[in-house]
Amino acid sequence: MPLVAAKCTNCGANLEVDNSKDAAICPYCGTAYIVEKAITKYQLEVKTVNIYNSTSESEAVTVEALIQRMKMLLEDSKWDEADKYCDRILDIEPENSNAYIGKLMVACRAKQFDDLKDSEIPLNGTSEYSRALQYIPDSQKNKLMEYAAIAQNRYDEKRKKDEREKNNRIYLEARNFNLGCGIEALVLAIVNIVIIIAVILSLQTNSNRDGDAAVLVIAFFFALIGVIFTIIIFAKMRKLKEKNDEQNCSK
Secondary structure, three states, X not given: OOEEEEEOOOOOOEEEEEOOOOEEEOOOOOOEEEHXXXXXXXXXXOHHHHHHHOOHHHHHXXXXXXXXXXXXXXXXXXXXXXXXXXXXXXXXXXXXXXXXXXXXXXXXXXXXXXXXXXXOOOHHHOHHHHHHHHXXXXXHHHHHHHHHHHHHHHHHHXXXXXXXXXXXXXXXXXXXXXXXXXXXXXXXXXHHHHHHHHHHHHHHHOOOOHHHHHHHHHHHHHHHHHHHHHHHHHHHHHHHHHHHHHHHXXX
């Protein structure tokens, strides 16, 4: 059988292999390797060196090898490397749909094309999506648009859920704050009322002592102001609570 140029997938040594076999052993490092992968490695690392001076036939073989390598990197979740291979493909064929789909998969962290429907981000929010739609075959275009709609619906539902949880959290925090302040205001009001009652009783029992009476009148005055401010604060907190209740019900 004729031998085919290849490279060891372990040490990178140049080899000549029988492409009818599935596997072989590298004579340099002694590592077993898959023949198909060794041939692909040679095509990627050797043939692409002079790609711009190659014939169209050899360029087509090289692009195919690059696409295969890109898909392998996507399956291994090597996103940065896969993206670089997409760029290499586009340098050769600027309208290659596989490369744009590959870049879209990288952006969405999708290992397979069908994984795009499970994307955490909207597909139509990426520049890669519009490019892919522009050059993708019609047989895949409808499927890609379907996946984009599924991903968008999931994203919208998640955003609404997060917004509801955020509003509920703010409402609970505001309610607890208002409740705490309301209790404090109520206690303050009771204390001020007690002070006022004590002042009135003291005025009645010390009506003949002008100096003490003047002090008690001043204390009564400040206690009364404290009660008024407490009532105002309590009323404002009540309105704030009612407003929060209305907003929460509307959402």
